Amino acid sequence: MSDRSTPGPGSTPEPGTTSPGYQQLRPKPTGVRELVAPVAGFGVTFSSMFRPTVTEQYPFEKVPTKPRYHGRHQLNRYADGLEKCIGCELCAWACPADAIYVEGSSNAELPDGGHRSPGERYGSVYQINYLRCIFCGLCIEACPTRALTMTNEYELTGPTREGLIWEKEDLLAPLRDGMLAAPHPMVPGTEDTQYYRGEVTGPTPEQVAWVAEHRPDDPTLDAARAAAGQGTATATASSAGTPAAATGTVRS
Numbered sequence: 001m002s003d004r005s006t007p008g009p010g011s012t013p014e015p016g017t018t019s020p021g022y023q024q025l026r027p028k029p030t031g032v033r034e035l036v037a038p039v040a041g042f043g044v045t046f047s048s049m050f051r052p053t054v055t056e057q058y059p060f061e062k063v064p065t066k067p068r069y070h071g072r073h074q075l076n077r078y079a080d081g082l083e084k085c086i087g088c089e090l091c092a093w094a095c096p097a098d099a100i101y102v103e104g105s106s107n108a109e110l111p112d113g114g115h116r117s118p119g120e121r122y123g124s125v126y127q128i129n130y131l132r133c134i135f136c137g138l139c140i141e142a143c144p145t146r147a148l149t150m151t152n153e154y155e156l157t158g159p160t161r162e163g164l165i166w167e168k169e170d171l172l173a174p175l176r177d178g179m180l181a182a183p184h185p186m187v188p189g190t191e192d193t194q195y196y197r198g199e200v201t202g203p204t205p206e207q208v209a210w211v212a213e214h215r216p217d218d219p220t221l222d223a224a225r226a227a228a229g230q231g232t233a234t235a236t237a238s239s240a241g242t243p244a245a246a247t248g249t250v251r252s
């Protein structure tokens with residue numbers, strides 16, 4: 001039988017006593033230190049009162065994010081206004097949260113040689129479900145054309161669940177001044193690879209003429225006409241009508 005009068009390991013000692021073998025690591029305060037010990041913790045509070053305030057007054061004052069902050073997505077355009085997305089669905093396959101839905105279509109189905117993106121295909125349906133998205137950025141890594149990037153925008157709330165499924169129109173980058181709204185033909189004499197290499201720097205007079213014929217009321221026409229007329233809006237890799245690959249002028 002065990003001796004119940006001797007406290008064993010793990011047993012609760014009597015009030016006012018300590019367990020056998022217990023050693024206090026810090027010496028017990030004495031004198032003035034013993035007097036202020038009960039309020040010593042407030043020292044942290046008092047010292048914080050005289051430090052600069054770090055509280056952010058959001059949403060009244062919005063502090064800029066870090067440059068590489070993962071905010072909402074954006075579908076980018078080339079300098080002539082064509083969309084960079086080719087509807088390949090790689091972003092959707094890379095998404096671990098299954099938040100992206102893409103449908104691709106053929107540019108050949110568009111009338112009169114119009115294109116929404118360079119090459120054969122474009123993204124006809126593009127949705128990101130922000131109820132699922134975890135902003136990991138794997139979709140950005142997967143995109144072969146740099147069509148998909150992330151902005152610094154973080155205010156993604158809404159009153160309905162449906163409203164947080166963003167459509168292609170919500171995600172497409174706005175047309176910058178001088179860009180021509182798609183659809184329209186590619187820069188004459190270029191191939192999709194020249195677009196990917198950044199060799200198209202703006203709309204050409206041929207593209208402007210095509211849009212003027214098919215959509216004479218297009219609001220982007222005037223600015224695009226001015227940009228194309230200034231001679232700054234050309235494909236640098238090739239002169240119009242001559243495939244750059246054939247002339248060997250494509251930058252490597």
Ligand code: SF4
Nearest residue numbers: 085086088089091143
């Ligand atoms: S955003 Fe990029 S990865 Fe996604 S479908 Fe378009 S081209 Fe493909």
